[in-house]
Amino acid sequence: MPSWSVKNLLVRRAHAGAEGDGGSSVPPSLPIPPFEMRQLVGPTDPAMFDNLSGAPIFADMPDGAYDYVFDFGSGCGRLARQMMQQSPRPTTYRGIDLHHGMVKWCQENLTPANPDFIFAHHNVFNPGFNPDPSLPRFAPFPIEDGAATLMIAWSVFTHTTQRQTEHYVKEAARVLDDRGILVSTWFLFEKRNFPMMQDFQNALYINEFDPTNATIFDRTWLAGLLSSAGLQVILARPPWIRGFQWELHIAKKGQGTQVELGEDLAPYGKKPPPVVTQDPSKIGN
Ligand SMILES: C[S@@+](CC[C@H](N)C(=O)[O-])C[C@H]1O[C@@H](n2cnc3c(N)ncnc32)[C@H](O)[C@@H]1O
Numbered sequence: 083m084p085s086w087s088v089k090n091l092l093v094r095r096a097h098a099g100a101e102g103d104g105g106s107s108v109p110p111s112l113p114i115p116p117f118e119m120r121q122l123v124g125p126t127d128p129a130m131f132d133n134l135s136g137a138p139i140f141a142d143m144p145d146g147a148y149d150y151v152f153d154f155g156s157g158c159g160r161l162a163r164q165m166m167q168q169s170p171r172p173t174t175y176r177g178i179d180l181h182h183g184m185v186k187w188c189q190e191n192l193t194p195a196n197p198d199f200i201f202a203h204h205n206v207f208n209p210g211f212n213p214d215p216s217l218p219r220f221a222p223f224p225i226e227d228g229a230a231t232l233m234i235a236w237s238v239f240t241h242t243t244q245r246q247t248e249h250y251v252k253e254a255a256r257v258l259d260d261r262g263i264l265v266s267t268w269f270l271f272e273k274r275n276f277p278m279m280q281d282f283q284n285a286l287y288i289n290e291f292d293p294t295n296a297t298i299f300d301r302t303w304l305a306g307l308l309s310s311a312g313l314q315v316i317l318a319r320p321p322w323i324r325g326f327q328w329e330l331h332i333a334k335k336g337q338g339t340q341v342e343l344g345e346d347l348a349p350y351g352k353k354p355p356p357v358v359t360q361d362p363s364k365i366g367n
Contacts, residue, residue: 111195112163112166112167112192112195113191113192114128114131114163115131115158115159115160115184115187115191116187116366118358118360118365119157119158119183119184119187119365119366120158120160121356121358122157122158122181122184122211122358122362122365123157123158123160123184123237124237125160130160131159131160131163131164132163132164132167133163133164133165133167133168134167136167136168136169137168137169138168138169138170139161139164139165139168140232140265143232143263144261144263146231146261147231147232147262147263148165148168148170148171148172148173148231148232149172149173149174149231150172150173150174150176150229150230150231150232150259151165151172151174151175151176151230151231151232151233151234152176152177152223152225152229152230152232152233152234152257153175153176153177153178153233153234154178154223154233154234154235154238154250154254155178155179155180155235155236155237155238155241156177156178156179156184156185156188156201157179157181157184158184158187158188159177159184159187159188159191159192159201161234161236162175162177162188162192162199162201163192165199166192166195166196166199171196171198172198172199172232173198174198175198175199175200176200176201176202176224176225177199177200177201177202178201178202178203178204178223178224179201179203179204180203180204180205180206180207180208180211180212181208181211181212181362181363181365181366182203182205182212182363182366182367183363183364183365183366183367184365184366185201185202185203186203186366186367187366188201189201202224204221204224205217205221206218206219206220206221207219208294209291209292209293209294210292210294210295210361210362210363211362211363212363213363219243219245219246220245220246220249220250222253223250223253223256223257225257226257227256227257228256228257228258228259228260228262229257229259230257230258230259230262231259231261231262231263232262232263232265233254233257233258233262233263233264233265234264234265234266235250235254235264235265235266235267236265236266236267237267237327238266238267239266239267239268239297239299240267240268240269240296240297240298240327241294241295241296241297242294242297243285243287243293243294243297244283244284244285244297244299247285247297247299247307248307251307251308251311251313252311254311254313254332255311255312255313255334258313258333258334260334260337261333261334261337262333262334263316263331263332263333264313264331264332264333265329265330265331265332266329266330266331266332267327267328267329267330268299268304268327268328268330269296269297269298269299269325269326269327269328270298270299270300270301270304270328270343270346271286271298271299271300271301271325272300272301272302273300273302273303274302279300284299284300284303285297285298285299285300286298286299295355296355301343305343308332309335312334312335313332313333313334313335314332314333314334314335314338314340315330315331315332315340315341315343316331316332316333316337316338316339316340316341317329317330317331317341318330318331318341318342318343318344320343320344320345320346320347320348321346321348322348323348323349323350323351323352323353324346324347324348324349324350324351325346325348326348326351326353328343328346330343
């Protein structure tokens with residue numbers, strides 16, 4: 083059973099990444115997702131869903147990066163909404179998420195504003211968000227080989243289990259264009275500090291009822307996983323709170339220069355996933 087029914091308590095996804103409180107107003111033409119959906123993905127301030135400067139949400143991308151954007155774990159369209167306001171706007175955008183209500187909201191509220199932005203339900207099991215136990219634990223991406231010039235997985239591999247991550251990293255390598263970039267975030271630890279872990283155990287889970295609440299991977303294991311998929315890290319931004327999320331830009335081997343992750347020397351702090359009290363799978367359905 084999902085954690086919320088066992089303890090009448092739901093622990094929301096960890097913070098989705100974009101930090102700070104802009105306080106800007108929202109353009110009236112683009113709807114803003116309801117508060118309870120914003121809560122499911124992290125930042126609730128509407129300004130965090132906006133991009134009033136119109137600058138590309140990820141700077142320093144190669145030419146053509148926004149030709150075909152694949153957004154894995156698109157949530158309630160926070161990044162899609164920001165990219166609708168940027169120049170260059172993605173020529174093609176595909177977003178998938180396992181939460182049915184958030185995908186439906188994006189289909190009904192964002193696609194009409196820009197039909198190049200398409201959202202699809204990725205119907206895989208999740209203890210809180212898509213709790214039908216008969217569903218598969220993972221599935222292929224609905225994206226053609228080599229199509230994605232930019233794949234985004236923002237605050238998503240921080241919620242996938244080890245088995246799911248192994249699958250989805252291989253899928254990322256399959257769907258990336260030869261010059262494509264995967265922008266992703268990760269919680270990482272050093273397994274050498276945990277001598278009780280077996281060779282095949284490379285993830286830590288903070289929630290005994292819902293392991294996808296937050297997942298933390300051994301950084302050496304991740305480097306090996308990426309390498310075996312033909313991928314490498316070409317940019318690594320360390321966390322701003324010690325142990326919080328790394329931003330990793332990942333490309334196919336031979337594209338760009340591989341970088342080491344370096345040390346996490348950020349100041350200590352706290353950033354636990356907030357607690358919500360309603361069944362998240364019902365929101366928006
Ligand atoms: C913390 S939210 C971040 C959402 C969005 N990327 C953003 O930055 O606003 C994580 C999202 O990933 C989705 N997700 C997690 N695992 C997934 C999976 N295996 N397949 C599809 N979506 C997944 C969740 O449903 C949730 O919407």
